[in-house]
Each structure stands twice: as C-alpha cells, then as structure tokens.
Amino acid sequence: MSGPSPARRALEWAGASRSLPAFRVAGVVRRRVLDQGPAEFVTAGADAHIDRLARKYLGQDSYPFRRPGEERVIVRIIRTRKLGMG
Numbered sequence: 001m002s003g004p005s006p007a008r009r010a011l012e013w014a015g016a017s018r019s020l021p022a023f024r025v026a027g028v029v030r031r032r033v034l035d036q037g038p039a040e041f042v043t044a045g046a047d048a049h050i051d052r053l054a055r056k057y058l059g060q061d062s063y064p065f066r067r068p069g070e071e072r073v074i075v076r077i078i079r080t081r082k083l084g085m086g
Contacts, residue, residue, distance in 0.1 A: 037078045046072035 050072055054063040 040076045040078065042074045042076060043071060046074045049074060 050063045050066075051061070054060045058064065
C-alpha cells in the first residue's frame with residue numbers, strides 16, 4: 001500500500017496493528033482477503049514505486065497526479081493473520 005504521507009496518519013498508524021482489504025479477481029470469482037499485522041512506514045523508494053505503477057497501469061513515465069511538496073510513503077504490513085472469504 002502506498003500513498004501521500006500526512007504526518008497525522010503516520011502517527012496514528014505507527015506501531016499499531018492494521019488490516020488491509022484486498023480484492024482479487026480470478027475469472028468471475030471475487031475474493032476478499034484481509035491481511036493483519038503491525039505496519040511499517042518506508043519513504044525510501046516510494047517515488048520510484050509510484051512511477052513504476054504509473055508506467056504499468058497508466059502508460060505514463062511518472063505519476064501524473066503528484067502534488068507539489070507531497071511526500072510519498074509505502075506502508076508495509078507484516079502479516080500476522082490472514083483472513084479470506086469467497
């Protein structure tokens with residue numbers, strides 16, 4: 001998971017257990033997977049990461065919706081629990 005880095009959100013999330021819903025489509029079957037565990041915030045490489053995603057999904061060399069002064073962050077959830085249905 002990646003996104004802009006508001007300081008308030010980082011303080012709220014730091015060290016807490018988090019859940020990340022993910023929707024995966026295989027044919028016509030939709031599944032919901034929930035990964036749960038402590039969150040880690042990484043800023044190194046976050047700009048390059050969003051640019052790679054922009055190339056892959058938008059066909060553009062850099063992320064077109066970047067705002068001036070925005071700091072990107074990657075949130076890594078260390079999975080301690082996985083739930084799923086579907």
